[in-house]
Amino acid sequence: MKSIKQFIYLVFAVMFSYSYAQQTPASPQKEAISIKGATAYIGNGNQIENSIIVFENGKITYVGTDQSQAKGKVINAEGKNVYPGFIAPNSTLGLVEVDAVRASDDERELGKMLPHVRSIIAYNTESKLVESMRPNGVLMGQITPRGGRISGTSSIVQFDAWNWEDAIIKENDAVHVNWPSGFSRSGNWYDADRRYEQNKDYQKEVDELKTYFKSASVYKETSQEIDLAKRAMQGVFDGNKNLFIHVNGEKEIRDVISFQKEINFNNLTIVGGYQAHQLADELKEAGISVLIQRVHSVPNFEDDDYDLPYKLPKILHEAGVLVALEGSGDMERQNSRNLPFYAGTAVAYGLDKNEALKMITLNTAKILGIDDQVGSLEVGKDATLFISEGDALEMRGNKLMKAFIQGRDISLESHQTELYKRYSEKYENE
Incomplete structure (x- = not known):
């Protein structure tokens, strides 16, 4: 009897765990992406104000302040911060x-x-x-x-x-x-x-x-x-x-x-x-x-x-x-x-x-x-990075706007964000 109950609990646990499917992995980067205007925290101890970061084919190709280097899809990140993953x-x-x-x-x-x-x-x-x-x-x-x-x-x-x-x-x-x-x-x-x-x-x-x-x-x-x-x-x-x-x-x-x-x-x-x-x-x-x-x-x-x-x-x-x-x-x-x-x-x-x-x-x-490969925003490394609305080391400031892994524009949704939105709407409507 005990083994039957354990089996039933396991079945329900598996069913519940799959009731929220994981986000589908992002497609490979297809065009150049430029992040413009953010404060770039390089990860090596330096930071760049009003930066421009460019990456293509999953690799960083430019990090600096020369705005003319922007190419492809441009993301305006003025007032935001960029960090290595x-x-x-x-x-x-x-x-x-x-x-x-x-x-x-x-x-x-x-x-x-x-x-x-x-x-x-x-x-x-x-x-x-x-x-x-x-x-x-x-x-x-x-x-x-x-x-x-x-x-x-x-x-x-x-x-x-x-x-x-x-x-x-x-x-x-x-x-x-x-x-x-x-x-x-x-x-x-x-x-x-x-x-x-x-x-x-x-x-x-x-x-x-x-x-x-x-x-x-x-x-x-x-x-x-x-x-x-x-x-x-x-x-x-x-x-x-x-x-x-x-x-x-x-x-x-x-x-x-x-x-x-x-x-x-x-x-x-x-x-x-x-x-x-x-x-x-x-x-x-x-x-x-x-x-x-x-x-x-x-x-x-x-x-x-x-x-x-x-x-x-x-x-x-x-x-x-x-x-x-x-x-x-x-x-x-x-x-x-x-x-x-x-x-x-x-x-x-x-x-x-x-x-x-x-x-x-x-x-x-x-x-x-x-x-x-990773760890800092430097030319030749993987474009694994994210844009935060505030200070990513502070709980209130760590609010991601975009994130990329090897240049792929990944989803920031999860079962937790889905539940947050669901119950936010519930109380907003009351």
Whole structure:
């Protein structure tokens, strides 16, 4: 009986999820498009007043102030702002649709060392959550698996595609490792007397991870024996893949820095990095970049500054560390649309606005290894950008007028905007 009820719930969930069809992906760009008169926030720290931006065949061909460069269809954006598309790294968008429906949850696999698990083949371009990112200017993301000691391999996509093959910007860009934690919290989250307890197996777990990496580094494939997991690791050692290590504690981050020196690889990024500011100088010297945990968080410890999560981007930036913002955590897929507001909060706590913008555009692109394609409004890059009526890092100002992905004029409608319009009309008529 229980299984029958679960089946019925699943059927209704699927029927409801398809009652609002996703917007059809836009057609390829057919003519030149010029955006005229806007303030262009380039994404590299610069901005241009009364700008002209031209793009053809999905690529930017001119950015400047010479109005005579306009060609093709001209969009008058006077008084508006133009931004490069925002990028959401370390995201599970498209891997889970409804948390309570197990059949729609494909963010993790069983096992411990899973570098060969590729998130991209599970990515759902029809996801309603993915579609709802676009009205806030979040047009791209790094789709990342979860679970295990080595979760798997991520890929980077744009959010207007028929299928995952169409969506790819960079396939198999990075391997993701969950570093062991030196401490764990006892009890449930609602217990007032929860305490941190030392992980007695911490060093054993670190040694196990090191042994796996050393074994993978000397792996030689033969026709008689193929290890798919170790084959997937080879890109980390030859520089074709980045390594993303998810870690937060000061001791653990220090051990990651030592791990980098011992294994000797270059493309390393720390994800989370709650206490990264304690080791900012060491991170800069080692050339390790940081994807900072969700800015809209509360402090982890009683003796932390109340505003530490808000000002962490500024602290690390001023120390010379390459920083970008990510949004993993509770309800991370729904909250990914708040990415520009994480940057806006960092501005409110002292970070320069153009530097904050870089943390969700060009800095992110550099960390992901796609800065030759996206991340800034520069000639030769993809025309993935949008026009906002106001400041896109501020909730009231982030109101998109137009958005383009690789030059395609994409829809900004979603099931949420449809419901907004429906109920707006209802109350307007009463």
